[in-house]
Amino acid sequence: MIIAAQLNKKAEFDAIWNWSKTYLYVAETNHPSYGFFAWQARTNGVRMSQFVAPDGEEYYVTALYFAAHRWGKGTGILRLQDAGGRMLIRMRQSGGDPRNRADAVARLKQLCHRRTVV
Numbered sequence: 189m190i191i192a193a194q195l196n197k198k199a200e201f202d203a204i205w206n207w208s209k210t211y212l213y214v215a216e217t218n219h220p221s222y223g224f225f226a227w228q229a230r231t232n233g234v235r236m237s238q239f240v241a242p243d244g245e246e247y248y249v250t251a252l253y254f255a256a257h258r259w260g261k262g263t264g265i266l267r268l269q270d271a272g273g274r275m276l277i278r279m280r281q282s283g284g285d286p287r288n289r290a291d292a293v294a295r296l297k298q299l300c301h302r303r304t305v306v
Contacts (some may be wrong), residue, residue, distance in 0.1 A: 189251035192257055201255055202266065208248070211235070225280045242279075249275050 189208075192201035211233035212225040219238070227241035252272030256262070261269050264295060 190254060191252055193254040194259065198255075198259055201251075205252075206257075206264060206267070207233075207266075212296070214238070214240075224282075245275060245279055248272070249279070 189201055189204050190234070191200065192198075208225060211229050214220060214221040214224055214226060221238060221240045224240040224245055226235045226237055227239065228236045230236060251273045252268045252275070256269035256272065259268075261267055266305055
């Protein structure tokens with residue numbers, strides 16, 4: 189998604205984001221990974237793992253902010269900046285050492301604020 193945003197490939201970005209939201213997003217509120225994305229699935233959408241890879245969330249947020257900067261905030265599931273912001277909040281509030289989370293979120297916000305997309 190980051191590459192699609194950087195290369196101005198909106199159709200490809202939207203397709204990957206739609207597939208991710210449809211098959212990888214954990215929407216079950218009682219699931220420990222609620223609000224994040226499963227880290228792997230088969231091409232037919234069957235999840236191979238129910239749990240997340242934290243670096244994947246960072247890539248999603250970065251891609252969403254890059255895309256929102258390039259193409260605007262969007263509507264529906266394409267409200268990209270809103271989706272990235274919600275994920276940042278969940279990342280910050282999730283488990284682990286709060287000092288490490290805060291540092292990671294601060295670095296990610298800095299990266300997104302610089303808007304390296306041309």
